[in-house]
Amino acid sequence: MNHPLPPPADGLTAPTAGLDALRWSNAFARLPEHFHTRLEPTTLPDPYPVAFSSDAAALIGLPASAATQPAFTEVAVGNRVPSGAEPLAAVYAGHQFGVYVPQLGDGRAILLGGVQGPAGLWELQWKGAGKTPYSRMGDGRAVLRSSIREFLCSEAMHGLGIPTSRALSIAGSDYPVFRETTETAAVVIRMAPSFVRFGSFEFFYWRNLHDELRLLADHVIDNFYPECRAAGDGARPYLALIEAVARRTARLMAHWQGVGFCHGVMNTDNMSILGLTIDYGPFGFLDAFDANHICNHSDDQGRYSYAQQPGVAHWNLYCLGQALIPLIGDVEATQAALETYKDAFAQAISAQFNAKLGLRDTHDADTGLTETLLGLLDAQRVDWTIFWRQLARLPAQSQGPATDAPVRDLFVDRDAIDAWLRDYRKRLAAQSSVDAERAARMNRVNPKYILRNHLAETAIRQARGDDGPRDFAEIERLLDCLRRPYDEQPHYEAYAGLPPDWAGALHLSCSS
Numbered sequence: 416m417n418h419p420l421p422p423p424a425d426g427l428t429a430p431t432a433g434l435d436a437l438r439w440s441n442a443f444a445r446l447p448e449h450f451h452t453r454l455e456p457t458t459l460p461d462p463y464p465v466a467f468s469s470d471a472a473a474l475i476g477l478p479a480s481a482a483t484q485p486a487f488t489e490v491a492v493g494n495r496v497p498s499g500a501e502p503l504a505a506v507y508a509g510h511q512f513g514v515y516v517p518q519l520g521d522g523r524a525i526l527l528g529g530v531q532g533p534a535g536l537w538e539l540q541w542k543g544a545g546k547t548p549y550s551r552m553g554d555g556r557a558v559l560r561s562s563i564r565e566f567l568c569s570e571a572m573h574g575l576g577i578p579t580s581r582a583l584s585i586a587g588s589d590y591p592v593f594r595e596t597t598e599t600a601a602v603v604i605r606m607a608p609s610f611v612r613f614g615s616f617e618f619f620y621w622r623n624l625h626d627e628l629r630l631l632a633d634h635v636i637d638n639f640y641p642e643c644r645a646a647g648d649g650a651r652p653y654l655a656l657i658e659a660v661a662r663r664t665a666r667l668m669a670h671w672q673g674v675g676f677c678h679g680v681m682n683t684d685n686m687s688i689l690g691l692t693i694d695y696g697p698f699g700f701l702d703a704f705d706a707n708h709i710c711n712h713s714d715d716q717g718r719y720s721y722a723q724q725p726g727v728a729h730w731n732l733y734c735l736g737q738a739l740i741p742l743i744g745d746v747e748a749t750q751a752a753l754e755t756y757k758d759a760f761a762q763a764i765s766a767q768f769n770a771k772l773g774l775r776d777t778h779d780a781d782t783g784l785t786e787t788l789l790g791l792l793d794a795q796r797v798d799w800t801i802f803w804r805q806l807a808r809l810p811a812q813s814q815g816p817a818t819d820a821p822v823r824d825l826f827v828d829r830d831a832i833d834a835w836l837r838d839y840r841k842r843l844a845a846q847s848s849v850d851a852e853r854a855a856r857m858n859r860v861n862p863k864y865i866l867r868n869h870l871a872e873t874a875i876r877q878a879r880g881d882d883g884p885r886d887f888a889e890i891e892r893l894l895d896c897l898r899r900p901y902d903e904q905p906h907y908e909a910y911a912g913l914p915p916d917w918a919g920a921l922h923l924s925c926s927s
């Protein structure tokens with residue numbers, strides 16, 4: 416007969432099993448040894464919990480109550496491997512700033528394994544949990560600063576409806592980590608259905624490991640693109656894979672451009688085969704619109720500037736296509752599949768801007784309307800996010816300068832914006848726009864709240880305790896606000912304002 420356990424004598428509730436209780440399913444670990452190296456994370460002293468996303472936790476069936484348990488913090492920082500996990504570091508390669516680097520890999524990420532959640536499978540990774548065979552000159556660590564940025568941006572992107580890896584937790588330790596200055600270590604647990612990158616394919620292609628290349632492509636197709644298997648025999652599933660990845664990547668780029676997100680390091684090793692935003696480093700959201708904005712201080716040439724992103728994605732897809740040629744055996748067919756990107760992006764970006772403008776349909780002249788507007792916003796450095804929210808409030812019928820002021824006042828050259836507004840209103844009139852309905856529609860695609868650099872920086876300074884005791888509450892407030900970026904949230908109004916002057920001095924680089 417089973418006897419229920421008595422409550423613990425010290426009056427504490429018995430620890431729930433947390434990550435140990437989840438349904439682990441480690442498909443990536445089943446791939447052969449060329450794909451990865453099994454290893455354990457390196458421990459960190461005296462870990463403390465920093466942040467937890469209950470939304471991400473729900474995806475893997477982990478209760479929010481797990482966050483406060485010391486046992487969870489031990490796992491979150493990498494001091495304990497949950498039972499059922501099979502930790503490993505994956506190998507990959509990639510084109511970094513246009514140059515092929517034959518050996519990269521999880522230099523500071525360690526895959527715990529996959530967890531079957533209520534609505535699908537999620538792979539979990541520690542980021543910053545110590546050295547791996549792929550660490551090269553790196554220390555295998557991440558600092559608290561960059562971990563907070565990755566955590567908040569992952570969840571903010573999800574709130575925006577943009578495909579992304581998710582972030583479950585941050586755990587910190589006072590263990591010193593040396594960057595430009597001495598900082599402290601932190602570990603993020605991030606989640607995605609798969610962390611396979613374009614560079615994962617390039618690794619096997621450039622080493623002539625064609626059997627492994629096929630295994631990887633089949634792993635991706637069977638687990639994530641089953642419809643490509645149905646495309647036929649021989650080369651067809653692989654061509655279908657290129658087309659499917661091209662379409663997802665095109666949609667991702669249109670999303671990024673729409674919200675003014677700059678990734679900063681669009682190397683092929685940072686391009687998800689699932690079309691997700693991954694590997695948050697020196698990313699940034701545009702404040703004032705500058706088409707040539709470069710968010711990564713290390714990107715001297717502006718290779719990954721805002722305006723370049725869609726073109727770079729296509730270039731990166733070519734690297735993927737090249738890597739798949741041994742499975743396809745037909746260069747022209749591969750190229751044709753890669754060209755799917757052009758139409759898919761053109762369609763996605765025009766749908767994106769028409770939705771931002773509140774237009775329900777598309778006309779040939781709309782591209783001109785958008786381009787003129789972007790030229791004006793760029794020339795006058797108008798705040799990207801504020802502009803679109805103000806535009807939603809503009810009445811379709813001009814009722815004089817006072818009603819137009821919220822938009823006009825954002826521009827120095829009033830004549831130029833007046834001329835554009837006249838054209839825009841003609842277009843609205845042609846589709847019998849109803850103000851309130853259009854405003855509601857526009858506010859569902861034009862966020863009010865984005866993770867501006869200075870907002871993340873404020874949360875980081877408080878978390879580090881730069882000017883007082885260490886305080887993680889700002890991370891929690893931002894997380895809460897950014898879950899619903901399209902809603903008016905009057906208590907968070909301060910997060911929707913223009914950046915302060917000091918924001919201009921913030922520099923982000925690859926070193927994090």
Ligand code: AMP
Pocket residue numbers: 519520521522523524549550551552553554555556557680682685694696925927
């Ligand atoms: P990234 O462009 O930041 O995604 O990183 C490029 C490569 O450098 C990847 O293989 C990373 O795993 C590796 N890397 C970055 N930072 C570190 C670090 N601190 N320690 C070890 N490897 C790192």
Ligand code: MG
Pocket residue numbers: 684685694
């Ligand atoms: Mg990376």
